[in-house]
Amino acid sequence: MTVNPDEDWNFYWASVTTVRSIFNPSNDHPRLTDNQVINHFPNHYELTRKDLMVKNIKRYRRELEKDGNLLAEKDDYGSYKYLDFIPVTYMMPADYNLFADDFRRDPNHTWIMKPAGRAQGKGIFLINKMSQIKKWSRDGKSVPSAAQPRETYVISKYIDNPLLIGGKKFDLRLYVLVTSFKPLKCYLYRLGFGRFCTVKYIPSTNDIDNMFVHLTNVSYQKQSEDYNSIHGGKWSIDNLRLYLEGTRGKKLTDRLFDEISWIIVHSLRAAAAVITSDRHCFECYGYDIIIDDNLKPWLIEVNASPSLTSTTANDRIMKFKLINDILNIVVPNGDIPDIRTKFSNSSSSPEVLGNFDVLYDEDQALCELNDKDFREQKARGGIVPLISKTGMPFGKTKQSSAWR
Numbered sequence: 001m002t003v004n005p006d007e008d009w010n011f012y013w014a015s016v017t018t019v020r021s022i023f024n025p026s027n028d029h030p031r032l033t034d035n036q037v038i039n040h041f042p043n044h045y046e047l048t049r050k051d052l053m054v055k056n057i058k059r060y061r062r063e064l065e066k067d068g069n070l071l072a073e074k075d076d077y078g079s080y081k082y083l084d085f086i087p088v089t090y091m092m093p094a095d096y097n098l099f100a101d102d103f104r105r106d107p108n109h110t111w112i113m114k115p116a117g118r119a120q121g122k123g124i125f126l127i128n129k130m131s132q133i134k135k136w137s138r139d140g141k142s143v144p145s146a147a148q149p150r151e152t153y154v155i156s157k158y159i160d161n162p163l164l165i166g167g168k169k170f171d172l173r174l175y176v177l178v179t180s181f182k183p184l185k186c187y188l189y190r191l192g193f194g195r196f197c198t199v200k201y202i203p204s205t206n207d208i209d210n211m212f213v214h215l216t217n218v219s220y221q222k223q224s225e226d227y228n229s230i231h232g233g234k235w236s237i238d239n240l241r242l243y244l245e246g247t248r249g250k251k252l253t254d255r256l257f258d259e260i261s262w263i264i265v266h267s268l269r270a271a272a273a274v275i276t277s278d279r280h281c282f283e284c285y286g287y288d289i290i291i292d293d294n295l296k297p298w299l300i301e302v303n304a305s306p307s308l309t310s311t312t313a314n315d316r317i318m319k320f321k322l323i324n325d326i327l328n329i330v331v332p333n334g335d336i337p338d339i340r341t342k343f344s345n346s347s348s349s350p351e352v353l354g355n356f357d358v359l360y361d362e363d364q365a366l367c368e369l370n371d372k373d374f375r376e377q378k379a380r381g382g383i384v385p386l387i388s389k390t391g392m393p394f395g396k397t398k399q400s401s402a403w404r
């Protein structure tokens with residue numbers, strides 16, 4: 001759809017395709033006015049395409065490491081101590097040799113192949129033999145041409161020890177609103193949920209073709225004959241949290257949710273270096289997180305257009321609230337937006353935040369670090385000040401307010 005941004009609108013909830021067209025410099029669109037806000041950043045795909053997200057997080061870690069930043073410290077096995085939150089991932093076919101080396105070192109591990117730019121579980125498959133990837137490589141060779149180049153895939157280490165509830169695998173769908181990347185300001189929604197598989201998880205090598213066991217996407221699970229349309233295979237974060245506190249204890253549960261906040265903030269910081277922080281833009285991302293049975297969270301993917309369709313009555317209420325709460329933050333009081341004072345007036349008061357909590361506000365984080373703390377941190381190796389409003393480093397020592 002082509003849209004003339006000069007039309008009479010102030011707030012646009014657009015598809016990613018429309019946004020691409022609006023920000024495409026070769027299109028003949030007039031510039032957006034100061035009174036127009038839109039729901040995607042121009043190059044959001046730096047975070048929301050699977051391959052680019054991984055590339056940017058890897059670059060972010062490398063840069064911190066080069067700066068001698070303590071955040072990029074590694075353990076004795078060479079893994080990042082604090083920033084090891086994405087499964088080992090390679091681009092295919094570009095990184096084929098690197099992947100092959102890794103595969104040979106640990107030939108019993110299962111890997112998951114995913115087309116970089118698709119969604120809803122489409123085109124995903126699991127492999128645990130080198131012959132399977134060779135076959136994929138051979139089959140693809142006949143297809144690509146200059147006009148239709150080969151689709152990029154990512155291949156990631158499969159998290160084969162997911163935390164199970166009732167014997168089933170699940171992941172978390174969390175909503176994160178970003179109103180600015182530079183400085184970074186982001187909000188976390190309290191009403192996320194767990195999305196469960198319909199079939200019990202059996203970590204057997206024979207079962208790698210049954211995607212009802214392995215993929216938690218609702219769009220996929222809906223096709224299963226075991227799909228329950230009353231609860232839709234979803235469980236609220238509050239209930240999940242209660243369950244985890246009951247089974248694993250409060251301390252470990254708090255730490256898990258702190259680590260999830262940590263992952264979100266650092267993935268956004270990684271993207272902030274390359275995303276155009278256009279002041280007309282805000283974006284609500286759908287974060288997909290898998291928790292393993294050691295209660296370690298892993299970032300699987302960030303979606304630019306998380307589904308707003310509802311599968312159950314509760315879902316409909318939650319999504320209604322989500323849209324309402326986003327609107328209250330980005331268009332406070334229903335006033336005409338003005339990007340010169342973008343979302344600045346009231347966007348942190350509880351009435352405006354609704355079910356959102358400010359997760360990270362770079363402006364505030366920097367201001368609230370007093371000189372002494374800052375100098376001490378610098379002296380300890382130039383650590384980037386990533387400090388919550390309470391003065392505590394995010395995710396490491398105190399439960400962030402977003403989950404209370």
Ligand SMILES: Nc1ncnc2c1ncn2[C@@H]1O[C@H](COP(=O)(O)OP(=O)(O)OP(=O)(O)O)[C@@H](O)[C@H]1O
Nearest residue numbers: 087118119120121122156157158159215216217301
């Ligand atoms: N490394 C992994 N380890 C274990 N499970 C994974 C891994 N990567 C993906 N999955 C499973 O596969 C599902 C689909 O993966 P992913 O979200 O990356 O693809 P998608 O098709 O883009 O889905 P979406 O519709 O959420 O955009 C995840 O929800 C998760 O259940």
